[in-house]
Amino acid sequence: xxxxxxxxxxxxxxxxxxxxxxxxxxxxxxxxxxxxxxxxxxxxxxxxxxxxxxxxxxxxxxxxxxxxxxxxxxxxxxxxxxxxxxxxxxxxxxxxxxxxxxxxxxxxxxxxxxxxxxxxxxxxxxxxxxxxxxxxxxxxxxxxxxxxxxxxxxxxxxxxxxxxxxxxxxxxxxxxxxxxxxxxxxxxxxxxxxxxxxxxxxxxxxxxxxxxxxxxxxxxxxxxxxxxxxxxxxxxxxxxxxxxxxxxxxxxxxxxxxxxxxxxxxxxxxxxxxxxxxxxxxxxxxxx
Numbered sequence: 045x046x047x048x049x050x051x052x053x054x055x056x057x058x059x060x061x062x063x064x065x066x067x068x069x070x071x072x073x074x075x076x077x078x079x080x081x082x083x084x085x086x087x088x089x090x091x092x093x094x095x096x097x098x099x100x101x102x103x104x105x106x107x108x109x110x111x112x113x114x115x116x117x118x119x120x121x122x123x124x125x126x127x128x129x130x131x132x133x134x135x136x137x138x139x140x141x142x143x144x145x146x147x148x149x150x151x152x153x154x155x156x157x158x159x160x161x162x163x164x165x166x167x168x169x170x171x172x173x174x175x176x177x178x179x180x181x182x183x184x185x186x187x188x189x190x191x192x193x194x195x196x197x198x199x200x201x202x203x204x205x206x207x208x209x210x211x212x213x214x215x216x217x218x219x220x221x222x223x224x225x226x227x228x229x230x231x232x233x234x235x236x237x238x239x240x241x242x243x244x245x246x247x248x249x250x251x252x253x254x255x256x257x258x259x260x261x262x263x264x265x266x267x268x269x270x271x272x273x274x275x276x277x278x279x280x281x282x283x284x285x286x287x288x289x290x291x292x293x294x295x296x297x298x299x300x301x302x303x304x305x306x307x308x309x310x311x312x313x314x315x316x317x318x319x320x321x322x323x324x325x326x327x328x329x330x331x332x
Contacts, residue, residue: 065169066148066226067122070100070138071156077108079157079269084116086159092166094152097124100142103132136237143226143234151229153222157269164265168223171261178204179228179256180248183221183265190269198268200260207258211248212294212304217258219244221266228256239293240286249299284316 067087071080087097099113117124125145129138143151150172152165168181187196200216201207210216232250235243252258288309295305 064148065094065150065152065165065223066096066098066146067094067152067154068098068100068139068142068146069154069156070102070135070142071105071109072102072132072138073105075105075109075156077106077112080109081112081116083154083156083158084112086162087154088116088119088121089162090160090165091163092169093122094148094165095123096147097122098127098142098145099124100127100129100138102129102134102138134237136235136243140234143229146226149226151222151224151226153220153224154266155220155268158220159267159269161265161267165223167261167263167265171259172223172225175259177257178259179225180217180251180258181223181261182217182258183261184263185218185221185266185268186264187268187270197264199262202260202262204257204259207260208252211245211252212300213308215242215245215248217244217248217260218266218268219247220268221260228254231256239290240283242286242290246290246293249294249297253297253299280316284313287312287316 127141127145129141172178172181182200184200185198187198198218200218201210207217228251232254236246237243239246291305291309294300
């Protein structure tokens with residue numbers, strides 16, 4: 045959890061019953077205001093609206109983002125809770141700060157530059173309510189690129205056992221597509237920030253080890269914004285060190301056998317230490 049206090053503002057919206065679905069989003073200084081506006085609009089356009097939006101402002105942001113946030117709140121479609129962190133703490137700590145303000149039974153994850161299809165919540169909540177044994181409902185996604193690269197469909201195995209098998213080798217669950225029962229998140233104390241940008245992968249492994257069950261809807265419900273430059277940056281010595289530390293933790297926790305640990309660590313060591321150009325090409329082939 046955060047070591048610094050966060051300020052919270054309850055923004056007034058329409059009177060509603062006790063929240064069932066809390067959408068959880070974080071934004072920060074480097075986010076484009078236009079991306080945030082599009083993302084918020086896609087939540088507002090849902091065929092089934094969330095009962096609450098918790099928006100974490102991870103450190104000071106520019107006036108353009110503040111204007112987008114103010115306009116969204118003024119629209120009054122979705123009751124909104126703003127959580128302001130005094131300085132940028134990173135995604136894991138920002139989401140933990142927001143999680144404590146989520147009132148719903150279900151948490152809908154959403155990134156500040158991604159776009160939901162209009163039926164996203166409707167499809168995910170319908171599945172979750174029909175399957176009370178499932179804790180995490182993900183979906184397929186479409187990765188799109190502002191720099192003009194072709195879009196890619198990112199698929200996930202649909203059943204729990206298939207997802208767990210795949211997770212031992214690579215992260216096949218797409219974080220911004222999650223609808224998750226809050227009790228499953230709080231049972232593992234939310235997110236951890238000890239493995240760099242692998243906080244989502246770490247979350248999924250800990251959820252599996254806690255007994256949470258997964259399902260993925262085989263339909264694109266979220267469009268995820270990316271760039272070829274971003275893919276090229278997912279490597280280097282620091283990234284490699286975090287990756288190895290994460291795999292060691294997976295082995296110690298019993299998620300990986302010794303043979304799996306050796307194989308996957310060797311594979312990712314080669315991948316992380318390749319040049320950016322080679323990594324980008326491998327991403328296109330393997331969608332790692």
